[in-house]
Amino acid sequence: EAQVTQNPRYLITVTGKKLTVTCSQNMNHEYMSWYRQDPGLGLRQIYYSMNVEVTDKGDVPEGYKVSRKEKRNFPLILESPSPNQTSLYFCASSPIATGGISAFFGQGTRLTVV
Amino acid sequence: LAKTTQPISMDSYEGQEVNITCSHNNIATNDYITWYQQFPSQGPRFIIQGYKTKVTNEVASLFIPADRKSSTLSLPRVSLSDTAVYYCLVGEPGGFKTIFGAGTRLFVKA
Numbered sequence: 001e002a003q004v005t006q007n008p009r010y011l012i013t014v015t016g017k018k019l020t021v022t023c024s025q026n027m028n029h030e031y032m033s034w035y036r037q038d039p040g041l042g043l044r045q046i047y048y049s050m051n052v053e054v055t056d057k058g059d060v061p062e063g064y065k066v067s068r069k070e071k072r073n074f075p076l077i078l079e080s081p082s083p084n085q086t087s088l089y090f091c092a093s094s095p096i097a098t099g100g101i102s103a104f105f106g107q108g109t110r111l112t113v114v
Numbered sequence: 115l116a117k118t119t120q121p122i123s124m125d126s127y128e129g130q131e132v133n134i135t136c137s138h139n140n141i142a143t144n145d146y147i148t149w150y151q152q153f154p155s156q157g158p159r160f161i162i163q164g165y166k167t168k169v170t171n172e173v174a175s176l177f178i179p180a181d182r183k184s185s186t187l188s189l190p191r192v193s194l195s196d197t198a199v200y201y202c203l204v205g206e207p208g209g210f211k212t213i214f215g216a217g218t219r220l221f222v223k224a
Contacts (some may be wrong), residue, residue: 004157031210042201043158043214050210058211090157100212101148101205105157 002027004106006091012112013081021076021109023091030096032074033058033103034066036087043090049074050096081113118202123219132189134218136202139183147178147185150201152217158201162187189220197222 004025013019025032033048035058045058049068063085065077074093078085088110094103119137126132138147146165150158162169164176164185175188189196199217 033210033212035214040216042216045212048210056210059213088155092157097208099205099208099210101146101203101207101209102160102163105159108155108157110155 002104004091004093004104006089006106006109008109009107010110012114014114015082016080019078019081019111021078021089021091021111023074023076023106024072025074025091025093025104026072027093027104028071029093029104030071031099031103032068032091032093033100034064034074034076035090035092036060036085037090037108038087045100046076046089048100078111081111083113085111086113087111117213118204118215120200120202120215120218122216123221125221125223126192127223128193129191132192132196132220132222134187134189134200134202134220135184136187137184138202138204141182141204142206144206145204146207147176147182148203148205149174149176149187150203150214152199152201158214161200192220192222194222194224196220 030051034046035043037043044060047066049055091106092103148163149161152158162176169176177186201217
C-alpha cells in the first residue's frame with residue numbers, strides 16, 4: 001500500500017531536548033516536504049526536498065533542520081524545541097513532476113513541548 | 115504563488131449539493147488549481163485538480179471560468195462523512211513551495 005509514514009504519532013517533550021520526527025515514503029517519490037498546522041493558521045511549509053541531498057526552506061524554517069540522505073526518508077529535527085513549536089506536523093511526498101501542489105500526506109505527528 | 119481566499123465555513127444537509135468557491139485573482143499562466151480534503155487529526159487528501167473549464171472525478175467536480183480567477187469545488191449529494199476542511203491551492207506542477215490557506219470548514223448535518 002502506497003503510504004507516507006510518520007513516527008511518532010504523538011510526542012510530549014521538554015524544552016531544549018533534541019528530538020527527531022521521522023518520515024518515510026514507499027512510492028519512490030523525489031519530492032518530500034514538512035508542514036506544521038496550527039489553529040487558525042492552516043498548514044505552513046517548513047522545509048522541502050527535491051531529491052536526495054537537495055533541501056530548501058519553506059515559509060517557517062526557523063528552529064527546524066532536515067536531512068535527505070535517502071530517497072525514502074526525510075526526518076525533521078528540532079535541535080532545541082520550544083513551546084511555540086507545539087503543533088501538528090505533517091510530512092508529504094510526490095513525484096517531482098507534480099511537486100508540492102498534489103502530494104500524499106502522512107497521518108501527522110502531534111508534538112507538545114512543555 | 116497566488117494567494118487564495120475561501121469562505122471560512124459552510125453548513126449543509128445530507129443529500130444536498132455543496133459548492134465551495136475559491137478566489138485566486140493573481141493566478142499565473144502555468145498554475146493549476148488543486149483541492150484537498152482534511153478530516154480531523156488526519157493529513158490532507160488530494161481530491162481534484164484542474165487548469166480550466168471543468169474536471170470531474172468520482173468524488174467531486176471542479177469548475178473553472180475562462181478568466182481562471184476563481185474556481186468552484188462541487189460535492190454532489192453530501193453525506194455526514196463529507197464533514198471536513200477543504201483547501202484550495204494554486205501552483206505550478208513541479209513547483210516546490212506551497213501555500214495552504216485557512217480552508218473552508220464544511221459541516222454536514224443530518
